[in-house]
Amino acid sequence: xxxxxxxxxxxxxxxxxxxxxxxxxxxxxxxxxxxxxxxxxxxxxxxxxxxxxxxxxxxxxxxxxxxxxxxxxxxxxxxxxxxxxxxxxxxxxxxxxxxxxxxxxxxxxxxxxxxxxxxxxxxxxxxxxxxxxxxxxxxxxxxxxxxxxxxxxxxxxxxxxxxxxxxxxxxxxxxxxxxxxxxxxx
Amino acid sequence: xxxxxxxxxxxxxxxxxxxxxxxxxxxxxxxxxxxxxxxxxxxxxxxxx
Numbered sequence: 001x002x003x004x005x006x007x008x009x010x011x012x013x014x015x016x017x018x019x020x021x022x023x024x025x026x027x028x029x030x031x032x033x034x035x036x037x038x039x040x041x042x043x044x045x046x047x048x049x050x051x052x053x054x055x056x057x058x059x060x061x062x063x064x065x066x067x068x069x070x071x072x073x074x075x076x077x078x079x080x081x082x083x084x085x086x087x088x089x090x091x092x093x094x095x096x097x098x099x100x101x102x103x104x105x106x107x108x109x110x111x112x113x114x115x116x117x118x119x120x121x122x123x124x125x126x127x128x129x130x131x132x133x134x135x136x137x138x139x140x141x142x143x144x145x146x147x148x149x150x151x152x153x154x155x156x157x158x159x160x161x162x163x164x165x166x167x168x169x170x171x172x173x174x175x176x177x178x179x180x181x182x183x184x185x186x
Numbered sequence: 187x188x189x190x191x192x193x194x195x196x197x198x199x200x201x202x203x204x205x206x207x208x209x210x211x212x213x214x215x216x217x218x219x220x221x222x223x224x225x226x227x228x229x230x231x232x233x234x235x
Contacts, residue, residue: 028208067208068201075197083190102189109188116187118195126200134206141207144196148211156211186187 003066010058018051025067029074035147036078037085038093046081050074075145094147101168105176106186121184128178132171139164140171
């Protein structure tokens with residue numbers, strides 16, 4: 001079923017919207033949740049929550065790209081769950097390692113004086129991503145948006161794990177410098 | 187800025203880059219699957235001979 005028809009089912013309050021979404025995007029959402037939460041059972045639970053959130057959001061929302069909308073819901077719900085699990089020191093999939101990598105360009109502290117304009121930061125990150133060749137951009141997005149493991153990225157992109165790690169390390173440094181040059185001392 | 191906060195901001199990047207990366211993830215998965223499939227077919231052919 002095409003995306004416009006699935007969205008219309010939500011707008012018509014037709015319960016077939018949920019199985020249609022699960023059929024087309026279930027594996028996609030589960031892969032994101034599993035990367036973040038680290039286990040299949042939690043991942044499936046949060047993918048079901050994704051469908052409920054989509055049901056509650058549409059209408060009034062009409063997503064431009066349904067896959068990204070669902071992926072983002074899954075990512076946000078799973079990250080919230082990760083924070084809860086982390087407080088209880090349970091699980092975490094790829095997240096702890098990825099957060100350590102992110103520490104290379106953020107201070108890790110909350111400074112009241114240093115109020116960051118999140119919309120401007122997002123625009124600057126988009127500009128940075130736009131300046132990259134598409135394969136490097138996809139590798140970066142797979143790691144920091146989809147939380148893919150280094151080994152999965154290496155397999156998907158036909159690279160060695162070491163090559164992926166070195167590429168990501170260089171890209172993190174480039175992003176840090178790019179942000180710093182534009183006034184973002186994170 | 188806290189790392190979790192940066193993670194949240196990164197979640198809001200342009201949809202076109204998320205869509206592009208998804209297409210790459212899918213395409214590469216298909217390549218992996220067809221690679222495994224051709225290995226399996228080759229193994230079967232060798233075994234049959």
